[in-house]
Amino acid sequence: MNLRTQLVCAWLGPIGTVILFFAMFFLMGILPPFRPSLAQGELVAIYRQHPIGMLTGGLLLMLATSIYMAFFALVAVQMKRMEKTPFWTYVFLTSSILAFYSVIVAEMVFSAAAYRPERSDMLIQALSDLAFILYVGTALPGSVQMVAVGFAVLGDDRADPVYPRWVGYLDIWAGILASPGTLICLFKLGPFAWNGALAFWVAAVAFGIWLNVNFWAARRAILRSAPAQRG
Amino acid sequence: MDAEQQGAVKRRAGHVPGEEGVWVLIMGDMLVFSIFFATYLIYRAQNVVLYTSSQLSMQRGFGLLNTVLLLTSSWFVALAVSEARAGGRERAMRLLLGAFACGIGFVVSKAFEWGGKIQAGITLNSNEFYIFYYMLTGIHLLHVLIGLIVLGYLIARSRRPDPGASYVLVMEGGGAFWHLVDLLWIVLFALLYLVR
Amino acid sequence: MNYRSQLVAAWLGIAATLIMFIGLWPLMHFLPPLKPGLGQAELAAIYRGNATGIITGGILQMLACSIFMLYFSALALQLKRMEAAPLWTYTLLLTSVLGFVPVLVAEMLFSAAAYRPDRPDEIIQAFSDLGFFLFVGPALPGAMQMLSVAFAVLGDRNAEPVFPRWVGYFSVWTAVLALPGAVVTLFKAGPFAWNGVLAFWVAAIAFGLWINVTFWATRRALLIQMKSSAA
Numbered sequence: 001m002n003l004r005t006q007l008v009c010a011w012l013g014p015i016g017t018v019i020l021f022f023a024m025f026f027l028m029g030i031l032p033p034f035r036p037s038l039a040q041g042e043l044v045a046i047y048r049q050h051p052i053g054m055l056t057g058g059l060l061l062m063l064a065t066s067i068y069m070a071f072f073a074l075v076a077v078q079m080k081r082m083e084k085t086p087f088w089t090y091v092f093l094t095s096s097i098l099a100f101y102s103v104i105v106a107e108m109v110f111s112a113a114a115y116r117p118e119r120s121d122m123l124i125q126a127l128s129d130l131a132f133i134l135y136v137g138t139a140l141p142g143s144v145q146m147v148a149v150g151f152a153v154l155g156d157d158r159a160d161p162v163y164p165r166w167v168g169y170l171d172i173w174a175g176i177l178a179s180p181g182t183l184i185c186l187f188k189l190g191p192f193a194w195n196g197a198l199a200f201w202v203a204a205v206a207f208g209i210w211l212n213v214n215f216w217a218a219r220r221a222i223l224r225s226a227p228a229q230r231g
Numbered sequence: 232m233d234a235e236q237q238g239a240v241k242r243r244a245g246h247v248p249g250e251e252g253v254w255v256l257i258m259g260d261m262l263v264f265s266i267f268f269a270t271y272l273i274y275r276a277q278n279v280v281l282y283t284s285s286q287l288s289m290q291r292g293f294g295l296l297n298t299v300l301l302l303t304s305s306w307f308v309a310l311a312v313s314e315a316r317a318g319g320r321e322r323a324m325r326l327l328l329g330a331f332a333c334g335i336g337f338v339v340s341k342a343f344e345w346g347g348k349i350q351a352g353i354t355l356n357s358n359e360f361y362i363f364y365y366m367l368t369g370i371h372l373l374h375v376l377i378g379l380i381v382l383g384y385l386i387a388r389s390r391r392p393d394p395g396a397s398y399v400l401v402m403e404g405g406g407a408f409w410h411l412v413d414l415l416w417i418v419l420f421a422l423l424y425l426v427r
Numbered sequence: 428m429n430y431r432s433q434l435v436a437a438w439l440g441i442a443a444t445l446i447m448f449i450g451l452w453p454l455m456h457f458l459p460p461l462k463p464g465l466g467q468a469e470l471a472a473i474y475r476g477n478a479t480g481i482i483t484g485g486i487l488q489m490l491a492c493s494i495f496m497l498y499f500s501a502l503a504l505q506l507k508r509m510e511a512a513p514l515w516t517y518t519l520l521l522t523s524v525l526g527f528v529p530v531l532v533a534e535m536l537f538s539a540a541a542y543r544p545d546r547p548d549e550i551i552q553a554f555s556d557l558g559f560f561l562f563v564g565p566a567l568p569g570a571m572q573m574l575s576v577a578f579a580v581l582g583d584r585n586a587e588p589v590f591p592r593w594v595g596y597f598s599v600w601t602a603v604l605a606l607p608g609a610v611v612t613l614f615k616a617g618p619f620a621w622n623g624v625l626a627f628w629v630a631a632i633a634f635g636l637w638i639n640v641t642f643w644a645t646r647r648a649l650l651i652q653m654k655s656s657a658a
Contacts, residue, residue, distance in 0.1 A: 108560040
């Protein structure tokens with residue numbers, strides 16, 4: 001397997017994350033997310049006055065998600081080496097999609113909210129709600145995705161494991177910390193709202209750490225396997 | 232018998248994609264841009280008045296500056312490639328740096344040009360002409376940014392004491408891409424700024 | 428080896444494309460797509476007047492998406508033969524789902540728009556906008572899908588390549604031609620709108636060509652496999 005290709009795909013993880021951050025913070029202004037309790041008038045003003053930021057930011061979210069897929073494929077290739085039958089690998093692949101399709105749908109809903117300023121306030125708010133619910137609320141599939149890697153790492157009984165064992169434990173903890181987003185529909189404020197400390201910030205940081213650690217581990221595994229995989 | 236079963240014995244020696252792939256890329260890019268240009272011309276023919284009046288806002292100064300910057304950078308790149316062929320990798324690197332600087336200049340100039348228009352209230356959807364203006368120059372700008380990354384790689388490669396066996400091939404391929412970027416701009420310049 | 432089943436699966440790709448077309452044109456009358464600039468009242472009248480066509484067409488889109496998965500699995504099996512580690516194979520699988528989930532959600536939105544004729548016009552319009560965003564917009568996952576095939580084919584080091592090399596280059600070009608679809612949220616008219624010549628027609632033709640070329644290559648590869656396993 002071409003190691004340079006694998007390394008490039010590994011780097012797509014951090015690159016996608018930078019794109020995601022840039023889009024959310026600089027373009028869409030959803031970092032931090034809008035307060036659920038934001039007054040309707042204020043909320044719709046944001047969509048009416050800065051549509052281009054929302055629309056181009058949404059485009060970048062779609063880009064980030066698309067290149068994440070190559071990164072997740074790369075992670076899955078490493079996982080496959082850890083297992084005798086690719087059980088957790090398949091769990092990881094399927095839950096990767098389940099976790100990230102919602103980013104694409106969410107960005108389209110954000111875009112729909114910004115597309116026609118003449119829409120009624122109520123409609124723009126409904127679309128905005130839907131977008132945040134899709135974006136922050138799709139938490140459990142993400143948890144399964146992160147935890148799957150952990151189980152593959154911990155089940156790796158080779159003499160020279162593909163990843164260090166601590167990565168497995170970190171993956172499981174990250175997955176658990178990413179799960180509070182599940183509850184956002186029950187709250188309009190507090191730590192479990194879609195802008196809350198637990199449902200958003202802790203989860204986002206957990207995902208960021210998970211991604212960077214797994215990037216590091218994958219890169220390390222690729223470089224270490226270089227002599228064995230030549231030819 | 233599957234690929235895996237055939238094993239190491241029958242695998243072809245790996246080869247650098249280099250020349251062949253780059254030319255397919257360039258031909259294809261020209262094809263795609265031709266489709267864009269043709270679309271522009273067809274739309275323009277159906278609404279000549281709108282286009283000619285909008286084109287009055289095109290600042291030829293910017294267009295000329297951009298053209299000079301890219302032509303100069305292409306000249307530097309061509310010189311760099313011939314230096315690389317002659318074994319003068321250090322001079323090649325300096326020439327590439329010059330080309331890179333011109334490319335940066337292009338990006339900065341574009342920022343001012345777009346910035347000025349946006350300040351004046353001319354945005355993406357202002358009218359059909361401006362859709363093409365922003366989208367075509369924007370897609371071209373993306374190519375310039377990719378070209379800058381390519382130049383950066385060539386510079387890094389040229390700095391190595393031993394740039395490797397495929398050095399000349401890589402320089403030629405990267406240089407060809409930069410020339411494409413230049414060529415596309417010249418057509419854009421003519422279409423958007425000159426043809427009235 | 429289940430070569431016969433894979434061959435059937437390959438043909439299902441052609442079938443799925445036809446089903447998509449039948450759903451889109453004679454049933455939904457969305458070929459060409461509805462103009463973004465269409466007046467709200469006119470648009471709502473279309474959904475009220477052709478509700479059954481739109482909903483049935485939507486069902487056919489769901490059917491097409493579902494059986495496309497069989498096609499992409501057959502394609503993935505060919506990719507797997509080109510690589511030592513299934514990096515692009517996994518990326519193809521992931522991006523195939525990522526690219527078609529939006530189509531699925533889109534047809535549901537079209538159906539929702541048609542479901543209750545007494546809905547206010549602007550809600551029908553919002554659902555319709557979102558439907559077209561999701562139907563035409565996800566060009567980046569689609570391009571990633573085509574690029575997976577491209578990278579796998581171009582990286583194929585076998586003495587007898589699984590697919591001819593030109594299929595790889597061709598896939599790069601269809602991916603590039605498909606890209607303009609990504610910017611549809613920024614426009615209500617012109618070549619980059621969801622009904623525009625570049626974002627819709629060129630992209631749709633590129634996709635259709637890509638399906639046909641990858642089908643031809645898959646079928647050819649399977650026939651060779653069947654012949655050499657019978658020998």
